[in-house]
Amino acid sequence: MSFAASLDDKQKQIYQNIAPSDEMGNYEENIKDTYIATSSLVLSAKEYKKQYFVGEVFSLELSAKTTENTEFDFELSFNKNKELVFLNPEAKWQKNGDEYNIKLYFEAQNSNAKLESIEVALSRNKEVFQRSSLLLEPLNFKRVNADKNYSQIVANDLSVKRTRTSYFDDKNLMMIVELRGENANLNDFHLKDETLIEQRIDNVRGDFNSSIAFYSAIFAPNKKSLDFSYFNLNTQKLETLSIAVELSADESVSTQSDLNPKNNDLVFYKQLGLWIVAGLCFVFFIFKRSYIALGIAILVLALSFFIGTDTQTGVVKSGANAKILPTANSTYFRTSKQDEKVEVLAKRQNYIKVLFEDGAIGWIDEKDLQEN
Structure with a gap:
């Protein structure tokens, strides 16, 4: 007699109500893959400066040496405060034999920034099997003695490649400036200028060694120039740049007429020409009694009032x-x-x-x- 046959109806109902197991059918996949390190992880850093300016982009070149003969991922962490910003979290390790190298970029937001140590962990299947820390010598950060036009940029060089000034609306102008920086974080560019209605930085491209970006500012048309300064790391002093506010050649006429299309001068001159033609036809009609001339005059006069009324x-x-x-x-x-x-x-x-x-x-x- 089978086991099922020996159960009464109540016992059968109990077994039918038991929830199925949520364990995977493949028991081998449930076995935790714990990897044990077979070698040590040695960290080192190339020689680096111990003093930087607030806003200066600086780098640390890190090396990790291991002879682990397996696939693994790197995990980075820092013993730092929030005043120090890690700029390139997407940086990739480069393998060279049994050594891996990476270049890390940082920037201090104020003089209280701290970076005490860097920790590197090796993981396999999201499980860390080895880690090592590198203690750093104390880093000091010095504030820039800035002026009122300071752009928050510390760089080896900052230059203006191109500018364009046009009407933003019927009350304000907009200037777009193409900036090029060396050893700079152009995302920081910002002016404490109360005459600017709005400003922003866009389309930053390149790396921290050399990059370009587009700065735009909106201001009233009575502004004469856009002035800003940056701290030059080579000369160790502030450098000032000044851009005169001048409408771009193709904006000074066309954009103004665009702002009020109904008052376009071209439309007026077209209408004036048609009125002159109509007037001559009327004069011809008066002296020659030519009804053809009268018809042309009426037609041209009517046509003149349709010029400029086809606004889309x-x-x-x-x-x-x-x-x-x-x-x-x-x-x-x-x-x-x-x-x-x-x-x-x-x-x-x-x-x-x-x-x-x-x-x-x-x-x-x-x-x-x-x-x-």
Whole structure:
């Protein structure tokens, strides 16, 4: 007689209600893979300076030596305070025989920054099987004796490659500055200038040895120049740069007329020309009694009132971003919180230049514009 047959109905019901096990069917996969280190992990660092300036980008070159003959991952941790920023957490270790090298970049946010030690751990299957620490000699950080135009940049060199000034809206100007820095963190660029309505840094490219970025600032048109300084590590002093506020050649005329398309001078001159033609036809009619001339005069006069009335309008979708320039890397300066009526000013590739009801002008993606 089988075991199942020997159970009464109540006992069978109990066995049917037992929940299935959540253990994996493959018992070998449940066995923990514990790896035991077969060698030591030795850490060392190349010679480094002991004193830096606040805002200066500095690096530590670290070496880890191990003869472990297995696959493993590196895990980094630091005994530091929050005033010291680790700048390149995505850095990769480079293998050279049984030695692994990495270059770590840091920056002190104030003179109280501390970095006491670096710990490296080796892990396999997310389990650490070996770790080692490297004690560092004390690092000191000195504040820059800054002036009112200080840009928060400490660098071997900071230069201006190109600038462009244009109308941001009907009340303010916008300047875009292409910066190039050596041994600098251009993300830090910021001016404590009360005349600036808005400022930002975008599109930082390169590495800390050499990088470029685009700084943009919005200000009133009565501003004469954009002045800023940075601390030069080579000369050990502040260097000052000044950029005159001058409208770019293709913006001084075309953008102003774009700000108020209904007052475009070209439209006025076209209308004036048609009125002159109509007037001459009327004079010809009076003296020659030519009804053909009268008909032409009436037709031309009527046509003159249709010039400039074909303004195209549309609606920018809610959530659409407006850019400063019609390029992929341009800065977004506003996001529509709801559908907005706009006037279409121009089109370039996949971007459309629009005039918002509050006077702001920007470029939007053509897919974000719908018919009114």
